[in-house]
Amino acid sequence: MDKIIIKDLEIFAHHGVLKEEKNLGQKFLLSFELLLDLEKASTEDNLNETVNYAKLCIDIENEFKRTKYDLIETAAEKTAGYILVHYPMIKSVKLTLKKPWAPILKTVNYVAVQIERSWHTVYIALGSNLGDKKKNLNDALNLIDKNQLCHINKVSNFYETAPVGYLDQDDFINGAAEIETLMSPLKLMDFLLEVEKKLKRERKIHWGPRTIDLDILLYDSIVTEDEHILVPHPRMHERLFVLEPLCDIAPYKMHPLLNERIIDIKNKIKK
Known part of the structure; x- marks a missing residue:
């Protein structure tokens, strides 16, 4: 540079x-x-x-x-x-x-x-299975983009997916976004939790229904050891509902721990 x-x-x-x-x-x-x-x-x-x-x-x-x-x-x-x-x-x-x-x-x-x-390049996952699901995702994206310390570069297609873990709930709409931010991983996580709160996210059941779910998947190519914010997301490589939309916007991004491209990880678990 x-x-x-x-x-x-x-x-x-x-x-x-x-x-x-x-x-x-x-x-x-x-x-x-x-x-x-x-x-x-x-x-x-x-x-x-x-x-x-x-x-x-x-x-x-x-x-x-x-x-x-x-x-x-x-x-x-x-x-x-x-x-x-x-x-x-x-x-x-x-x-x-x-x-x-x-x-x-x-x-x-x-x-x-x-x-x-x-500026740091970050990939986040979005999900919703309560209310107007697509609107919830778009509302979250708008709130993120309004923060002057963040701006959105790319947004994936939205996908309807079955719930994982707690099954007695409606299907989800899932997506992913590439953002640039000036925030540290911990500050960004705090901000995303604020966005969830504004959109009436309630944490009553583990992996239960929610108006919005926002997770940091990748932050540049760093690997954190902070118990409050683990990057890369520790289960992203196991979840097709995360990898599918992420492949729309960053198929050749390398997973910093697995040293594999996102598209290759997706294809492995899709077999």
Whole structure:
């Protein structure tokens, strides 16, 4: 991936814990490494295929000064998020925020924080077997897409499937979606649980009927060991109702543990 580098953009702003810092303000220096694909811009000599870094610097300054934060950690987080949301061509940001006039009663060149943030590609499964099932799936997708930290790239066909586990319930409508998100796996899971709650999901019977079910299947190519969010989904490779729609949008995606393509896993269990 190519880079645009901006070094020590100077901005006078009002971040800091102390009252004087918020009232008087001080100098901050921001540096960025922006990852994006510059091949088309360079071969066509076309500004529309790259980021106008003059405009970007003005936008960053306006955003950086818009709110007063206690911590430079928060200012850095908000700035990185702003860049990724408003400049979709940029896939990743490495941001260094320096505070040269930090009131620490010692002689230093500066104190600083450095963060890296990027868009992540995630595949989620959707299911519903209560009420207007297709509407439930579409409502969930709309709620996900309205969150500025997420956007939907692809949606599979919807499939009617028989229930698994608890059988005394109606058939499901199942689908899958590819999304990009700035959230961590745990933050994304929390957000999806909020979406389920908004759509009146109730957890009364294990594997029982539900208005909506949202599961993270794959998150980039990572493997987590957090008991609260296991990625890849531990049972996805056993479930045709997951693999079928996933093959609509990512047939050649590799399962990071099984080291097999999704379509090959599906074909194995379909025999």
